[in-house]
Amino acid sequence: MKKLPRPFYFVFAIPLLGCALLGATIFGGQALSETKEGFEIQRAIAKTMPLASASMVELANLEEVRVGYGICGTYRVADSDKGFKSFFYDTAKHQIVLDVNSRQFTSNCGLAAFC
Secondary structure, eight states, rough: OOOOOOHHIIIIIIIHHHHHHHHHHHHHHHHHHHHHHHHHHHHHHHHHHHTGGGGGGGEEEEEEETTTTTTEEEEEEEOOOOOOOOEEEEEETTTTEOOSSSSHHHHHHHTTTTO
């Protein structure tokens, strides 16, 4: 078996491995952040309802607003007969707004496609 020359490793293999590790770090971190954020929203919604847990809240149609400082979407409780309801989550203050007539909801999610 022919041994590859040392310049091959320095010019091709090491930079390729470095780019792959950097990409995995960036995209993996972003995926974990979105998962964590979704769980925070579920937990915040569950706190507003009696006898509901975060695992019972189903999220759909999530949309970032205010350059990532807010999230609009719809939710429903798993064992509820009612359909989806809209919400706004302020990621900076970690506050949930469930009232669709409130100023905070209408100014951030008023033109969202899912409403």
